Amino acid sequence: MKKSLLILFTVVFALTSCSKDNDPVDNTTVPTLTTLDITDITPTSATSGGDITATGGADITAKGVCWSTSQNPTILDFASDQGGNPSNYTSNISGLTANTTYYVRAYATNSKGTGYGNELEFIAENIFPGEKVSVAGGTFQMGSTTGGADEAPVHSVTVSNFSISKHEITNAQYAIFMNDIGANIDGSFNGVEYLDMDGAAIQISHTSGSFMVDPGKENFPVIEVSWFGAKAYSEHYGGRLPTEAEWEFAAEGGASSVGYIYSGSNTIDDVAWYTTNSGSATHPVGTKSANELGLHDMSGNVWEWTNDWYASDYYSSSPSNNPQGPLTGASRVFRGGSWFSIASSCRVADRNNNDPTGTFNRLGFRPIFFP
Structure with missing residues (x-):
């Protein structure tokens, strides 16, 4: 009886080990990207975007920019959505308050999660186009x-x-x-x-x-x-x-x-x-x-x-x-x-x-x- 249990345990352990060894490894990571320069600044709007340098091994399902009056904005703050691929995109920033400082980050989402670009800062005002x-x-x-x-x-x-x-x-x-x-x-x-x-x-x-x-x-x-x-x-x-x-x-x-x-x-x-x-x-x-x-x-x-x-x-x-x-x-x-x-x-x-x-x-x- 003891010998039979030992044999059964050995078989189960071997099968379990084999199953784990053969499981595919998930190397997916969140996307990496860079926030594009902020342009076309007015008292109520601006333009930015992102350059996705790595998709993380999965399709991009959403991308855009997010902004806030606080640092490190996320998609839970104000955000635009430019949809999926391609990797380089521009995005509108709207609904701003004049003479207010804003922080902006590009973002991209895949099946693993959301990655953010570097943070940029600007003031919502008309920029004088001269020296x-x-x-x-x-x-x-x-x-x-x-x-x-x-x-x-x-x-x-x-x-x-x-x-x-x-x-x-x-x-x-x-x-x-x-x-x-x-x-x-x-x-x-x-x-x-x-x-x-x-x-x-x-x-x-x-x-x-x-x-x-x-x-x-x-x-x-x-x-x-x-x-x-x-x-x-x-x-x-x-x-x-x-x-x-x-x-x-x-x-x-x-x-x-x-x-x-x-x-x-x-x-x-x-x-x-x-x-x-x-x-x-x-x-x-x-x-x-x-x-x-x-x-x-x-x-x-x-x-x-x-x-x-x-x-x-x-x-x-x-x-x-x-x-x-x-x-x-x-x-x-x-x-x-x-x-x-x-x-x-x-x-x-x-x-x-x-x-x-x-x-x-x-x-x-x-x-x-x-x-």
């Missing part, structure tokens, strides 16, 4: 004793830190903005003219449902833009138009100023396109020498809108700390001179003004930004 130059705040002497009566008296002004566009806003940049906001074919938005599409010198057209820049004019400064159009563009990217004081401080070279008459030189031809050398036309931005801060075309090429109302006697009562201009007025200030200007109008201290609805073939702008 900015940081300007450390400081105190300077604003105005001039050699210019027009509205440039006097020379007075001490202090401005805070800011950053400013390195160049005047170009046709290409402005066309993108007009398409982003869905501006009307006539260059208006919500009943306000931003861009005079009937201007004889306009270098932007509306073709096949979109604003398009005339070939070869992409990097020229936008012209025929109203103060309202300049203001709207600046605010769209989280900035605003500079005050007169901020503009003059930057044009003068900020804390690095050498005290030049023009922005960056006492020799106007070095830094400005103006009536003598322009050939009666605008030129691509950044083709003349920069000033002490690395800013181009703050003298010449096109005049630049500022945020301030104009008053000829404002300097007599201007606050010394971050002056904002008069509370009301009939016209807005623009500064810097243009391709059409004589040399004296391209001086850093020169002032000019016009109705904010006005548009000209020699008037553009550049925005400023704050942390």
